[in-house]
Amino acid sequence: MIAPDLRSGVELLGGMIASASTIVPFTGAGISTECGIPDFRSPGGLWTRNRPIPFDEFVASRDARDESWRRRFAMEPTFAAARPGRGHRALASLYRAGKVPAIITQNIDNLHQASGFAPDHVVELHGNTTYARCIGCGQAYDLSWVRQRFDDDCAAPDCTVCDEPVKTATISFGQAMPQEAMKRATELSQHCDLFLAIGSSLVVWPAAGFPLMAKNCGARLVIINREPTDQDDLADLVIRYDIGETLGPFVGN
């Protein structure tokens, strides 16, 4: 059903949370917009103005790598200033209460970790933009190291271990999905009794398959998103209100 108003949506959600034993949240860009992180895919968003650089282009072209890093550095004030919002804090509160074993996210902003989730309990389908990795050997690098090298050499740095390119630890267009994260997200979706899809338009696959998978495995499905999604018909509850307003009442200590 679609919640007729915010208050009844919050009440129905509260009842479902209270009666659930294992809750798996799945989050998309909508949970972070109140934290100042833009939704890159939205109309007028960054990706409609700046074509994303596909993975094979990043690997093949030094110019593409330089441009990719210039764009990332331009976003750094935004990412560095972002703090967890009400949605993040509410989910962290359920996590601390022991009802949420781990969270699945399409976001790359590290805000679930910042809200109190152990890094091991954040399953990142699209990686993380707050640090970098060598695309060859996987060596991790701080962004400050990349920035320093970029400023010194006027070029994107390569790995000091294996000389392959260093990229933000995100999954780019055309890059393979992270196997371990996909496996864990599958297990979580199959073994919960309440699945909360929050702030995702559920159009980016394979990520959008997890709410469906959870529902097919017997979980109740709640979709919280400002806009309608293709999976609303499957959901036990749809809440089309602001995420902060909806989850704010569940922020505990």
Ligand SMILES: [Zn+2]
């Ligand atoms: Zn390397």
